[in-house]
Amino acid sequence: MDSVNQINDSVENSGESKSIDFVRDIVSEDRRTNDGDNQVITRFPPEPNGYMHIGHVKSATLNFGIASETNGTCNLRFDDTNPTKEDIEYTNAFEKDLKWLGLDWGDHKYFSSDYFDKLYEYALILIQKSKAYVCDLNQDEIRNYRGTLTQPGRESPYRDRPIEENIQLFEGMKAGRFEEGSRVLRAKIDMASGNLNMRDPVLYRILKSEHHRTRDKWCIYPTYDFAHGQSDSIEGVTHSICTLEFADHRPLYDWLLEALGIYHPKQIEFARLNLSHTVLSKRNLSRLVSDHHVDGWDDPRMPTVSGMRRRGYTPKALKDFCERIGVAKRDNTVELALLEHCVREDLNKSAKRVMGVLNPLRVVIENYPADQVEELNAVNNPEDPEMGSRKVPFSREIYIERDDFLEDPPKKFFRLTPGREVRLRYGYFITCTDVLKNPDGEIVELRCTYDPDTKGGHAPDGRKVKGTIHWVSVQHAINAQIRIYDNLFIDSKPDPEKDLSDTLNPNSLNVLTGCKVEPSVREATKEDMYQFERQGYFCVDSRDSIPEELVFNRTVSLRDSWGKKKKEM
RNA sequence: UGCCCGGUGGUGUAGUGGUAGCACAAAGGACUUUGAAUCCUUUAACCCAGGUUCGAAUCCUGGCCGGGCAGCCA
Numbered sequence: 001m002d003s004v005n006q007i008n009d010s011v012e013n014s015g016e017s018k019s020i021d022f023v024r025d026i027v028s029e030d031r032r033t034n035d036g037d038n039q040v041i042t043r044f045p046p047e048p049n050g051y052m053h054i055g056h057v058k059s060a061t062l063n064f065g066i067a068s069e070t071n072g073t074c075n076l077r078f079d080d081t082n083p084t085k086e087d088i089e090y091t092n093a094f095e096k097d098l099k100w101l102g103l104d105w106g107d108h109k110y111f112s113s114d115y116f117d118k119l120y121e122y123a124l125i126l127i128q129k130s131k132a133y134v135c136d137l138n139q140d141e142i143r144n145y146r147g148t149l150t151q152p153g154r155e156s157p158y159r160d161r162p163i164e165e166n167i168q169l170f171e172g173m174k175a176g177r178f179e180e181g182s183r184v185l186r187a188k189i190d191m192a193s194g195n196l197n198m199r200d201p202v203l204y205r206i207l208k209s210e211h212h213r214t215r216d217k218w219c220i221y222p223t224y225d226f227a228h229g230q231s232d233s234i235e236g237v238t239h240s241i242c243t244l245e246f247a248d249h250r251p252l253y254d255w256l257l258e259a260l261g262i263y264h265p266k267q268i269e270f271a272r273l274n275l276s277h278t279v280l281s282k283r284n285l286s287r288l289v290s291d292h293h294v295d296g297w298d299d300p301r302m303p304t305v306s307g308m309r310r311r312g313y314t315p316k317a318l319k320d321f322c323e324r325i326g327v328a329k330r331d332n333t334v335e336l337a338l339l340e341h342c343v344r345e346d347l348n349k350s351a352k353r354v355m356g357v358l359n360p361l362r363v364v365i366e367n368y369p370a371d372q373v374e375e376l377n378a379v380n381n382p383e384d385p386e387m388g389s390r391k392v393p394f395s396r397e398i399y400i401e402r403d404d405f406l407e408d409p410p411k412k413f414f415r416l417t418p419g420r421e422v423r424l425r426y427g428y429f430i431t432c433t434d435v436l437k438n439p440d441g442e443i444v445e446l447r448c449t450y451d452p453d454t455k456g457g458h459a460p461d462g463r464k465v466k467g468t469i470h471w472v473s474v475q476h477a478i479n480a481q482i483r484i485y486d487n488l489f490i491d492s493k494p495d496p497e498k499d500l501s502d503t504l505n506p507n508s509l510n511v512l513t514g515c516k517v518e519p520s521v522r523e524a525t526k527e528d529m530y531q532f533e534r535q536g537y538f539c540v541d542s543r544d545s546i547p548e549e550l551v552f553n554r555t556v557s558l559r560d561s562w563g564k565k566k567k568e569m
Numbered sequence: 570u571g572c573c574c575g576g577u578g579g580u581g582u583a584g585u586g587g588u589a590g591c592a593c594a595a596a597g598g599a600c601u602u603u604g605a606a607u608c609c610u611u612u613a614a615c616c617c618a619g620g621u622u623c624g625a626a627u628c629c630u631g632g633c634c635g636g637g638c639a640g641c642c643a
Contacts, residue, residue, distance in 0.1 A: 021582090047643050082642065139641060149639060150571045184641055194572035196639050205641035224643050248573055248638050269574085271636095276580080282643090324592065326582045328575095331636055335580050338593050348606060383606070414604070423602060457602045468602050492580095534603045562604040 021327035023268055027066055027239055030266070040072030041237045044098075044105075045228070047079045048090035048212075050282040051297045052097040052305040054318070054339075058273045061322040063241055064103045075235055076105035080113050081227045083211035091212075097305035101315045112227045113213045115234055119222050120174065122230055122260055123185055123204060127166045131259045132203060133159055134169040135186045142184075145191070146199050152192035153199045159188060173206055176219045180206045185220075189255060197252045201225055229253040232265040240265045243272040244329065273325065274333040277487035277494075278303045284496055293504055294488070298543075300553050301488045301508050311485065312529055312539035312555030314350075317342040333493060340556045347529055347537045347555065352380050352387060355425065355470040356517040356532035356552075358482055360399035362474065363446045365430060368396040373473075376456065378426040390520050394427055397474040399516045401534075404469040405446060407435060410569055414467035416446070422467040425533060429454040429465055470533050477516035480550040482538065484510040517550070524550065534558065 031038045042063040046056060067074035076098065080086045098105070126132035135158045137145060147153030161169075170185055172178060185204035193199055203226040208219045222230075232240045240253075247269045257264040272280075279285060280303060288294045288302070297304050300311035308318065321342040325334050355378075375391040404415040416422050421431040434447035453460050457468070490505045521530065526542045536557035545551035 045643090049643085079643065085642070142641075143639075146639060148571085152571085153639090181641070196572080198572095199639090202641050207641080221641090223641070228643085244574065245637055246643085250573090271575085324581080326592095328582070330575050332581065335593070338581070341593060344605090353603080379602095382603085412604090425602065427602095465602090467604085470603075531603085531605085534605070536605095558603075558605050560604075565604085 040070040043075040049085040055280045075108040077110040237265045240267045276492040317346040351529040351531040359402040361402045393476040398471045472516045482512045
């Protein structure tokens with residue numbers, strides 16, 4: 001939010017009118033034009049029938065961002081007009097996620113259901129004006145009467161009912177005198193319109209199920225089209241920002257407000273976010289959960305806020321991402337790489353460095369005294385001296401990463417090989433003298449010697465080593481389970497029609513056990529972020545980690561130019 | 570054969586009549602006690618065709634391509 005303000009400031013100072021996105025252009029143009037009242041009110045209107053995901057974050061940062069940049073307000077409004085789908089569980093989850101993101105609605109928390117009485121009055125007014133009528137057609141009949149994309153519809157036989165009869169019938173609907181599905185209230189617009197939304201759209205339907213807030217007070221509920229615009233109007237929303245698929249509804253949005261003669265907010269549509277290698281539609285996300293392809297809505301592979309949070313993504317990274325992707329009207333698929341870049345950029349500055357060996361290989365340093373332990377000094381974060389340093393215990397037996405040793409190395413392999421000297425990070429130079437194998441020929445242990453003069457990693461004679469590898473003292477190592485995540489989907493643009501099992505990445509989760517981590521992480525608490533040097537960023541899993549068996553999630557790997565090169569070889 | 574919205578490097582996004590910019594990605598190099606970070610360099614784009622204009626990514630016309638819409642979902 002701050003950086004956005006900075007951008008605005010610098011723009012104002014330089015006297016330029018550099019645009020940030022077309023929505024903000026419209027808002028500032030409106031502010032310039034409406035002399036007197038420049039108050040901006042936006043709203044973030046989730047339907048509480050699913051969990052917040054990265055697509056919601058784009059919308060939320062847009063709405064809350066515009067409000068904060070203009071000293072306006074952004075209302076959190078739960079769009080709860082369909083009791084059969086919505087639940088309190090989801091409203092709580094949304095609030096939790098928004099708070100975690102640092103998006104603050106103050107005391108502007110509303111529900112569409114707060115306006116059910118008012119909305120009912122509005123409906124009566126429409127009937128009164130002969131702009132709405134009760135229709136007895138059933139669902140199939142309404143569909144048939146609507147016509148098709150290329151053919152006009154036919155008018156309902158109930159379209160010209162007298163006003164009085166409509167009022168009585170509508171009151172009857174409210175009183176529960178009619179069966180669910182037997183009647184609806186419809187707007188009287190134009191059955192021949194090229195825009196199907198204008199072919200006498202349904203305004204109210206009978207739904208005899210309990211609403212999570214209004215309980216059994218109502219058995220008729222407004223549709224989205226009737227609730228949304230009027231709720232915007234009631235709240236004095238100036239800019240009602242929604243996604244592209246609602247553009248077709250704007251004529252209806254405008255028509256209703258005009259017909260009622262009430263305050264008329266402006267609807268603006270932008271393109272929703274698509275992210276590569278994942279899905280963002282509510283339907284597909286819940287399919288992943290219900291079919292057990294993931295372990296719940298907060299599975300760290302999920303693009304949900306709770307999943308990303310558990311994975312170790314930070315609010316700052318998420319908001320930075322939303323700023324970078326921009327806001328426009330063309331369909332788009334943003335590469336996951338950009339999100340990962342934002343995460344790395346934040347964590348590079350803030351995460352404490354630590355050494356952890358994912359796939360341990362035992363190394364015995366033969367000329368190091370068996371009973372000796374040294375405390376070596378290690379920097380906590382080279383990007384931030386304020387974070388200080390720590391002591392790391394060193395002893396005769398250590399673990400190194402299996403990938404850091406190769407008996408028969410390719411060119412440009414800088415790590416340990418037989419006879420070669422490398423540096424142990426913050427430790428000594430060691431040279432590999434022997435390779436021990438089991439009967440199957442697998443390497444089980446390395447024998448090395450160290451140079452006592454290279455403590456801390458410097459050679460007094462000035463000789464250089466090409467490689468520096470990380471390590472953990474065997475007797476001091478903490479055991480950990482580490483979960484390595486990869487893209488949920490193989491395809492960058494998963495086809496929702498395809499069978500999920502054909503397009504899901506079978507290796508999206510790789511659980512490593514027996515990992516060895518330096519003792520300083522014993523103090524790790526939930527959601528603490530670490531960089532395991534040369535590996536990536538990791539956080540303690542908030543659900544499964546216990547002090548006796550730490551569980552880490554790999555948030556994102558470090559960039560790995562060697563790994564890339566290796567793949568090509 | 571209806572209505573609406575869009576097409577700028579691989580991806581995302583600026584540019585609104587005057588040298589097509591930025592970020593991510595990719596490639597190369599420098600530096601390096603993280604093959605990280607940092608720094609430098611490079612590759613790479615206006616859907617097509619006409620028109621208006623001294624000059625068009627931008628304005629006009631016609632195509633082409635993509636997306637959305639036929640819930641009593643939002």
